[in-house]
Amino acid sequence: MKDQIVISKATIDRLPLYFRTLRQIQQEGVEIISSEELGRRIGVTPEQIRKDLASFGEFGKKGVGYFVRELIRNIGEILGLHRNWNVAIIGVGHLGWALANYRNFSSLGFNLAAVFDVDPARVGQIVSGVEVTHLDYLEKICKERNIHIGIITVPAQFAQDIANRLVASGARGIWNFAPIKINVPPEVRLVSEDLSVGLSSISYYLSRQADQ
């Protein structure tokens, strides 16, 4: 990795897209790909791809392109996907259940290691191979199973408390789906997903069209 270069957040967010598409391309038996062709597949300009990748090193061969297998390995390592992060899901409602069963996560190298809920009807059930534990044991289980990342899918009013407890139990990353702002210490990485944004923005643009 280079020293002085500042890597933009936008670049980091495109890497998973590159990674996913390159794996599809590899499945198709392609061994070498140009930024031009990759860009076409992803819907990003070739310049963007070259610039993004160049901020981490020289992965391509001039006049040739990128070796697919090699580039997948490199991007995977940049993203830290080889580290086998242990993940916990808190809240087995519809969304928590869907995320627990989302195949893409395991294929990216994330390991579902714990699932929590307060509902006695859910505790003890098996979700995607993991037994649901009562929320009361969150601290104990998270420490025992060395949970790195917590996925919060509880109602908004409980989200902050869960985040606090996760952090206190050693979690260093939080992926929040509760529709509320939560606060964590600066050393903890927080990503909040807001599912109402996508649909609302579609509504916005459709309204404009209709006005014309």
Add this chain to the structure above:
Amino acid sequence: MKDQIVISKATIDRLPLYFRTLRQIQQEGVEIISSEELGRRIGVTPEQIRKDLASFGEFGKKGVGYFVRELIRNIGEILGLHRNWNVAIIGVGHLGWALANYRNFSSLGFNLAAVFDVDPARVGQIVSGVEVTHLDYLEKICKERNIHIGIITVPAQFAQDIANRLVASGARGIWNFAPIKINVPPEVRLVSEDLSVGLSSISYYLSRQADQ
């Protein structure tokens, strides 16, 4: 609305956040709020909020702040949430099922009007009050029920075909959860949600921390 001002995509994406938070604030009985206080609640600078809102009109009162009820109505209208969009979900896997049952959407004014799947075991079942129809009838049902927006939660390899069929049946917006790039005509609004981005970016930053 003003004439010359170009509204940034980033602004549009923050509006749902403002809307949601203002409704929470209204619930708490607050009638007037300053950009300062609203910013603190949302985690955005007051200048950002003022600038975002000002691109649509003068909603505040100098020296006073914003009237919560009025601002909610205004943002709702900007986002077109009063238009009662008819929404269809295609693919009742874990994620489709979760989205169908996501309460926030109906509270935003979206009306789940159709649900499709290919699995005979699912066809005929009731999901969030709507009977699952076989995918074969997509065109017929979408036209009959005047579907404005299609939510795609089918496996990647089927996503493009579903998008084509939705567009041909009159859908003007597509919300895609399949992990693949899909193409639609320019007049159709497409938003793609990529759930692997959030988790991967957490992984990236945790890896960096660990390296230090």
Add this chain to the structure above:
DNA sequence: TAGATTGTTAATCGATTAACAATC
């Protein structure tokens, strides 16, 4: 060698932040 394609620097574009006049 000639053609192709990367990596990198410079130019442009867009979004955020700062500052402050207007005004409630």
Add this chain to the structure above:
DNA sequence: TAGATTGTTAATCGATTAACAATC
């Protein structure tokens, strides 16, 4: 009136696009 807070303009920052030298 004095204090508070908006709306708006200017300055800064960050990200994308364009251009091209380097080199396989």
